[in-house]
Amino acid sequence: xxxxAVFPGSFDPITLGHVDLIYxxxxxxxxxxxxxxxxxxxxxxxxxxxxxxxIKNSFINEPRIxxxxxxxxxxxxxxxxxxxxxxxxxxxxxxxxxxxxxxxxNSSLSKIESVFxxxxxxxxxxxxTIVRDIIKNEGDCKNLVPKSxxx
Numbered sequence: 001x002x003x004x005a006v007f008p009g010s011f012d013p014i015t016l017g018h019v020d021l022i023y024x025x026x027x028x029x030x031x032x033x034x035x036x037x038x039x040x041x042x043x044x045x046x047x048x049x050x051x052x053x054x055i056k057n058s059f060i061n062e063p064r065i066x067x068x069x070x071x072x073x074x075x076x077x078x079x080x081x082x083x084x085x086x087x088x089x090x091x092x093x094x095x096x097x098x099x100x101x102x103x104x105x106n107s108s109l110s111k112i113e114s115v116f117x118x119x120x121x122x123x124x125x126x127x128x129t130i131v132r133d134i135i136k137n138e139g140d141c142k143n144l145v146p147k148s149x150x151x
Contacts, residue, residue, distance in 0.1 A: 005029040005085040005115065008074045010128065011036050011051050012044050013135075013149045017126040019058055021089040021117055026064055028115065032087060034059075035077055036069040045132050057148035075110045084112055091119045091127070 007022060011034070025032050034055055038048060046054070052067055059065040070077040074086060086106065090096050096116075103114035126144050134141040135151055145151075 002030045003028070003085065004031045004033065004081070004083040005087040006033045006035050006074065006078050006081065006083045007087040008035045008037055008070075008077070010039070010042065010044070011055060012046055012128050013051065013131060013145055014055050014058060015123075015126045015128055015131055015145050016143075017089065017091070017119055017123040019146055020120050020123050021087070022059070022065065023062075024117055024120075025087045025115075026062070029064075029085065029087070031064045031066065033066045033068060033081055033083065035074070036067070037074070038069050038071045045135065054146070054148045054150075058146040075106050075112050078112050079110070086112060086114045088114055088116050089119050090116050091124045 005025060007025065009018070011018065022032055022034065036048060036051055048069055052069065055067045078084070078086060086103075088099050088103075090099060099114070099116065106112055106114060131141050131144050134144070141151065
């Protein structure tokens with residue numbers, strides 16, 4: 001049976017940390033669906049269309065990566081694409097505490113398992129929030145994002 005994982009997030013923008021995690025996830029899963037959560041209340045730097053294109057361009061030579069968007073609960077999206085797994089990255093203990101609560105809630109509401117990968121040490125400092133701040137202040141973030149993120 002094919003192991004399929006959903007990697008959910010806002011990806012505003014996708015970072016080299018995300019890219020590293022996704023490629024490492026392909027060592028565990030046969031397919032990874034990068035699922036961009038749509039939250040109308042959250043101010044985004046990049047449009048949904050731009051984010052989809054940036055991500056697709058980052059994985060243009062990897063057929064096991066799919067990119068889509070969704071609204072609502074991640075576990076409901078997982079069920080709709082027949083995925084039993086959610087892939088998440090952990091940069092630090094704050095991420096762990098936050099993600100643990102979500103994973104436990106998801107587990108109590110469904111049979112969907114959360115699988116955590118620890119960020120690679122050289123990329124653990126990168127976050128979309130930091131990258132957005134750099135972009136907004138016209139700084140250079142080319143060493144933090146894939147080439148597909150056009151600024």
